[in-house]
Amino acid sequence: MNKCRRQKRLGQKQKRLPLPDRLRVGGVTYRVEQVKRLEDWTGEGDLVLGEVEHSQATIRIRRDSDPDVALTVLLHEALHAILVQAYCHDECSERAVTALGYGIAGLLRDNRELAEGLVWGATQTLDLDFGDAGEEVAEA
Numbered sequence: 001m002n003k004c005r006r007q008k009r010l011g012q013k014q015k016r017l018p019l020p021d022r023l024r025v026g027g028v029t030y031r032v033e034q035v036k037r038l039e040d041w042t043g044e045g046d047l048v049l050g051e052v053e054h055s056q057a058t059i060r061i062r063r064d065s066d067p068d069v070a071l072t073v074l075l076h077e078a079l080h081a082i083l084v085q086a087y088c089h090d091e092c093s094e095r096a097v098t099a100l101g102y103g104i105a106g107l108l109r110d111n112r113e114l115a116e117g118l119v120w121g122a123t124q125t126l127d128l129d130f131g132d133a134g135e136e137v138a139e140a
C-alpha cells in the first residue's frame with residue numbers, strides 16, 4: 001500500500017507533458033527533458049519555460065506548462081538550435097525567435113492542410129487538380 005501511494009506521489013511529481021522524447025533538428029537528435037524548474041540565467045527575473053543546450057543536444061521544457069504552450073516552447077527551442085547550428089544565433093533577437101515560434105505554431109495549427117502537406121508532401125495530402133495546365137506540362 002505504501003508502494004502504491006509512493007508511486008502515486010511519484011506519478012504526480014513526474015507528470016509528463018505530451019512531448020516527444022527526442023527531436024531531430026538539422027540532422028542532430030536532441031534529447032527532450034521535462035524538468036521541474038529552469039534557472040533564469042538572464043537575470044531579468046523572467047519565468048523560463050524552456051532552454052536548449054546545443055553542445056549537449058538537449059532541450060529542457062518546464063513540465064508544469066500548459067501542453068499547448070509547451071509544444072510552442074519546444075518549437076521555440078528548436079528555432080534556437082537551428083540558429084546556433086547556422087552560426088547566426090547572435091544575429092537574431094529573442095523577440096524574433098519568440099515571434100517565429102508562436103507564428104509558425106499558429107500557422108501550422110490553424111492550417112492543417114499546410115502542416116500535412118509539409119510533413120507528407122503535397123501530392124500525398126492535397127487533392128490537387130491541375131486541369132488542362134497539367135496536361136500541357138506533361139505533353140511538353
Ligand SMILES: [Zn+2]
Nearest residue numbers: 076080094097
Ligand atoms: Zn528563446
